[in-house]
Amino acid sequence: xxxxLTSAFLLIILLVAAKGAAETPPPSPPEARPADAGSxxxxxxxxxxxxxxxxxEARPAAPRRIAGRLRGELAAYTDSDHVDVVTPxxxxxxADATQGWSAHADYLVDAVSAASVDIVSxxxxxxxxxxxxxxxxATFKPGDLGVGAAGSFSSEPDYLAxxxxxxxxxxxDQKNLTLLAGYGYGHDxxxxxxxxxxxxxxxxxxxAFNGAVTIVMDPATxxxxxxxxxxxxxxxxxPYRYVPLFSPGVAAGIAxxxxxxxxNRLRLQERPLEQLPLARDRYAAWGRYLHRYAHATLRLxxxxxxxxxxxxxxxxxxxxxxxxxxxxLLASHVRFHAQSPVSFWQRAYTLTDAGVPALRTGDRExxxxxxxxxxxxxRWKGGRPQPTGWSIGGDLDVTWxxxxxxxxxGSRLAGIATFVWETDL
Amino acid sequence: xxxxxxTAALARKALSRVLLLVVSLVTLGGCxxxxxxxxxxxxxxxxxxxxxxxxxxAHARAVREGATGGGSAGEAGCGCN
Numbered sequence: 001x002x003x004x005l006t007s008a009f010l011l012i013i014l015l016v017a018a019k020g021a022a023e024t025p026p027p028s029p030p031e032a033r034p035a036d037a038g039s040x041x042x043x044x045x046x047x048x049x050x051x052x053x054x055x056x057e058a059r060p061a062a063p064r065r066i067a068g069r070l071r072g073e074l075a076a077y078t079d080s081d082h083v084d085v086v087t088p089x090x091x092x093x094x095a096d097a098t099q100g101w102s103a104h105a106d107y108l109v110d111a112v113s114a115a116s117v118d119i120v121s122x123x124x125x126x127x128x129x130x131x132x133x134x135x136x137x138a139t140f141k142p143g144d145l146g147v148g149a150a151g152s153f154s155s156e157p158d159y160l161a162x163x164x165x166x167x168x169x170x171x172x173d174q175k176n177l178t179l180l181a182g183y184g185y186g187h188d189x190x191x192x193x194x195x196x197x198x199x200x201x202x203x204x205x206x207x208a209f210n211g212a213v214t215i216v217m218d219p220a221t222x223x224x225x226x227x228x229x230x231x232x233x234x235x236x237x238x239p240y241r242y243v244p245l246f247s248p249g250v251a252a253g254i255a256x257x258x259x260x261x262x263x264n265r266l267r268l269q270e271r272p273l274e275q276l277p278l279a280r281d282r283y284a285a286w287g288r289y290l291h292r293y294a295h296a297t298l299r300l301x302x303x304x305x306x307x308x309x310x311x312x313x314x315x316x317x318x319x320x321x322x323x324x325x326x327x328x329l330l331a332s333h334v335r336f337h338a339q340s341p342v343s344f345w346q347r348a349y350t351l352t353d354a355g356v357p358a359l360r361t362g363d364r365e366x367x368x369x370x371x372x373x374x375x376x377x378x379r380w381k382g383g384r385p386q387p388t389g390w391s392i393g394g395d396l397d398v399t400w401x402x403x404x405x406x407x408x409x410g411s412r413l414a415g416i417a418t419f420v421w422e423t424d425l
Numbered sequence: 426x427x428x429x430x431x432t433a434a435l436a437r438k439a440l441s442r443v444l445l446l447v448v449s450l451v452t453l454g455g456c457x458x459x460x461x462x463x464x465x466x467x468x469x470x471x472x473x474x475x476x477x478x479x480x481x482x483a484h485a486r487a488v489r490e491g492a493t494g495g496g497s498a499g500e501a502g503c504g505c506n
Contacts, residue, residue, distance in 0.1 A: 075481025087481040108480050176459055214474055219463040224474050225446065228494040284494020290472050297471035305492035313492035321471050329471070339491050365491045397482065401489070416485055 068425030079414035204234035310343030331377035389424025
């Protein structure tokens with residue numbers, strides 16, 4: 001709760017600071033219309049107005065020192081496994097290029113409603129929950145060397161998480177090469193809904209190290225290459241997830257996608273909770289290629305991932321965005337993700353004379369799967385007579401996921417629609 | 426735990442290859458020098474080196490994919506209990 005209040009307080013301070021910056025207009029001629037004050041076009045004579053002063057009389061606007069941007073987003077997620085999530089979010093960015101500092105704050109709420117097969121198979125019919133999350137970040141880079149600090153929190157009735165971290169950046173070769181090194185520490189407290197954390201909780205700590213190099217390849221191309229090492233320690237087993245057990249003879253006949261009714265009919269009486277390993281080292285190497293054409297941008301991303309649980313994955317992402325005049329931006333998006341299962345993954349765990357398997361899970365995101373995403377998006381820059389510093393838009397992504405070795409379901413169709421609103425302050 | 430040893434070896438091998446790639450690209454980057462006045466296209470808003478997706482998309486991805494990485498340090502856990 002203290003973290004939430006701190007973040008909300010910081011957000012309010014930043015909003016007030018941004019408002020103050022926006023309300024300090026640059027010098028403008030007395031003839032300038034109020035709506036133009038503060039905009040880069042404030043001193044430009046209106047060619048369509050017969051009362052406009054001659055251009056020689058217009059004084060140039062002083063450049064604003066602090067630039068701000070406020071962004072609102074409303075995202076709605078739904079899938080064929082009866083999970084719905086609505087996520088409104090707000091973020092604020094402030095930057096002073098001459099002094100070399102920037103600040104960022106964000107806050108979001110997840111309203112989740114779920115009746116997935118995992119919930120139904122646990123004899124629970126429906127479940128709703130609200131999650132709040134936020135963060136703040138500040139950077140200071142007066143010269144080639146820069147530092148940054150960040151903190152974030154996530155809160156819901158049965159899960160608390162906070163994290164903090166820092167980065168160091170160094171520009172080389174007249175900003176044609178930038179190195180970044182970062183470290184983050186996070187702490188999660190995993191509980192059960194309706195039970196105080198003091199009665200039941202698991203702790204999970206996370207030490208994250210990352211590094212990246214940004215290379216300006218030519219006047220239209222940037223390449224970023226990075227790596228992440230994340231060390232997780234603690235019990236991250238889901239306290240609601242029960243794993244069905246079968247006798248060895250029956251388990252061999254359990255096919256992928258076996259229904260809840262059939263599983264309940266064939267499984268043994270024992271149904272232990274999920275148990276995951278208490279340590280996980282995660283490695284990711286990723287690259288990002290950005291190229292700007294005359295009126296379009298291509299973004300390509302690839303991430304290779306492996307961890308000590310034996311999960312290997314590849315995620316490929318591409319976006320192509322086209323300008324249509326001064327106001328429109330049309331975007332397309334494709335993504336493909338494939339992963340192998342963790343080493344202790346089994347579709348049907350067996351109960352033998354040796355007892356219950358020490359490691360067991362029903363989390364299908366730890367199983368073998370692939371997913372393909374296709375999406376479109378649009379942005380429209382508002383303001384008259386020229387586009388000024390605000391825009392609205394939306395994106396729609398549809399994802400098909402194929403679960404290759406799971407109980408209950410073999411695929412999932414999901415969609416996420418996003419409405420975005422941005423304005424310069 | 427014995428079964429995880431090959432994974433660590435694979436990870437080390439993959440990281441070695443990535444480091445080699447980084448060194449190669451850094452060397453290549455040094456051959457081309459883009460001056461400040463040549464950066465008009467690089468300054469376009471779509472050329473940000475940060476993740477382009479918003480927080481809703483990023484969270485859905487974090488929950489629905491078993492992998493992670495490519496974000497920034499200091500992110501809180503997903504809360505996907």
